[in-house]
Amino acid sequence: MSNQIITIRNIAQHVGAAVTIQGWLYAKTGKGKLQFLQLRDGTGIVQAVLFKPSLPEETFEAAKHLTQESSVIVQGTVKQSERAPGVPGGYEIEVTDLQVVQVAEEYPITPKEHGIEFLLENRHLWIRSRKQWALLRLRATVMRGLRDWLDKQGFLEMSTPILTPAAGEGTSTLFKVDYFGDQIYLAQTGQLYNEANIYSFGKVYCFGPTFRAEKSKTRRHMTEFWMLEPEIAFCDLEQLMQLEEQMMCALVQRCLEECAEELKVLERDRSVLERILPPFPRVSYDDAVVQVQKMQAETTDPEQKQLLQIEWGQDFGSPHETALTKQYDRPIFVYGFPTQCKAFYMEPWPNRPEVCKSVDMLAPEGYGEITGGSERISNTELLLKRIHEEQLPEEAFKWYIDLRRYGSVPHSGFGLGVERTVAWIAGIHHVRETNPFPRTLGRVYP
RNA sequence: UCCUUGGUAGCUCAACGGCAGAGCAAUCGGCUGUUAACCGAUUGGUUGGAAGUUCGAAUCUUCCCCAAGGAGCCA
Missing domain, CATH: 3.30.930.10 (Bira Bifunctional Protein; Domain 2)
Structure with a gap:
């Protein structure tokens, strides 16, 4: 555990180096003897790759059973890789060791779509x-x-x-x-x-x-x-x-x-x-009212016609602002x-x-x-x-x-x-x- | 405050008067390059609440609760 701890945002500076990343599991996929972990550390997201034959059995098994948002410390070598997803993309960690800090309980926010009410409740x-x-x-x-x-x-x-x-x-x-x-x-x-x-x-x-x-x-x-x-x-x-x-x-x-x-x-x-x-x-209020009135006269949508109604002396509502700024x-x-x-x-x-x-x-x-x-x-x-x-x-x-x-x-x-x-x-x-x-x-x- | 839409599995939704369903997630198994992987299996329910109509209600009616979208007002 003597590798330099790096941030994902600066990963480009560490290509070829043995590094340590501390973070959380954002997403995971696996394919037989391979496990792909997407790790977050607050500064970015990077893919960590585990290849079963080159790791101790228990390390690979631990990775396989990691749940979303589990906290981990990963060591490995930084490699450039076109196909690696992440922020910034294009880099991945070839894992040599993995320390599980905590296996997270079932995480409610999955990579699938969610409704706004649920997301706000889980802000x-x-x-x-x-x-x-x-x-x-x-x-x-x-x-x-x-x-x-x-x-x-x-x-x-x-x-x-x-x-x-x-x-x-x-x-x-x-x-x-x-x-x-x-x-x-x-x-x-x-x-x-x-x-x-x-x-x-x-x-x-x-x-x-x-x-x-x-x-x-x-x-x-x-x-x-x-x-x-x-x-x-x-x-x-x-x-x-x-x-x-x-x-x-x-x-x-x-x-x-x-x-x-x-x-x-x-x-x-x-x-x-x-x-x-x-x-x-710079548009004077006087001119802005004229512009909006003109748009109101030209629109054929009855709802818009209603919303864009304005007389000199009235403040702009959001429909007026929207119509005006779109020009x-x-x-x-x-x-x-x-x-x-x-x-x-x-x-x-x-x-x-x-x-x-x-x-x-x-x-x-x-x-x-x-x-x-x-x-x-x-x-x-x-x-x-x-x-x-x-x-x-x-x-x-x-x-x-x-x-x-x-x-x-x-x-x-x-x-x-x-x-x-x-x-x-x-x-x-x-x-x-x-x-x-x-x-x-x-x-x-x- | 007003108008509109909605509330069913952890999540996203279907079923619209007749057995409570699917996908995802989770769990187990398989796979050497995955990108929301894929394949197989397992688990998962007081249908927002109350009352009513009906032989029978997630479904129809009334009331209530909660949320979202928009208006007015404002940055």
Whole structure:
């Protein structure tokens, strides 16, 4: 047991060497005097081959009776082999010794197909499966990529509170928490706190879980999801869009580079991602409404006609976003939404108070909104006016209003939904698979 | 909250008023190149729950529970 312990991801560096691999049995087939074990070690999958005549009887018999997900330590020689399956494929281990750590009990998730209810009930095991493994590794790369990029741009990560005293933008969608007898809430954004942070640090972001008690049951919704929220001093709406597109392009590029194997497992079409280059089309809300109305007029499907119905002043629903983004091959910015369908703190458009300096980034292929941001109101009186218009409790926003009194500057920020971003980059249907243990309406187990 | 679909073996499903079935998994045996291997055998059931209709209910009716998909709302 003196061989070097290697990771499967780096197996190419060890061709010809005697190595040790520690992992789990992912799948097994046998043919008489041969046993083929597919082993996982967390970094990849490799095939280990046992040939009966060249091994002690008990070693071969032990391999033959291994069950799926049994934990093993395998020693052998790394060989290149065209036909060997794995991640990365093309390599296999010619086994010289096998140590069984534990023979697993009958494993519920077989290589055959399973229903979504069963898989979600067994999420703690499902994450071991190839596709889920690839997806969650991609998620980690996305999170690391976003952090690294912002850090290089001079941003500082600031933690914002999860336990918060008051509603950011209305109380209907917040989870209530009992705080020693007082009612407080789980945060649905760190933005307001970041607006305080920029006056100390210039450019900041918070990155953490956020909570929405909405009774949404769709493939784009979870009650707990991760959000990245950058906030920048001395930044207007146009500068914000530039920052967002640069960040998104750098992120996609990094995923293409670092997650080639994962994207292969996910069967993601790389060429779609390679097209993600600046600039992203900028579409005003006014134009977007006209585009959707035109599509609505042209469609012959009565159901679509119903779903695509929209008047100026209404926010886009997902059918609208889907129809709109399908016309582009890269993310688009939709900017200048009606003030009435956005939050109170957004800067009004010059000479058009019914419109605000807001912008959503919509991902292509029908994925829809992945970021939402705006330039914030920097004038004290204007902010007060908007708080009163929305009938929000001025007292609760005292500290927030204070920020406009001491060196106020134009500033902007946005929130990026991690799960939606990962779902889009991975090309998968439902956001819940991009979180190791998703919380959705009606499911908090496991 | 509303609409739609579903719940039968560990899993995926069939049986749609007349004996509870198949494939996979598991167990045993065979096979020197398997990729969801293949071949043979064995094991496996309170048909989501309750009530009703019927000679007879997995199947029809009512109520309930659970889940999934979608809408509204949102990232």
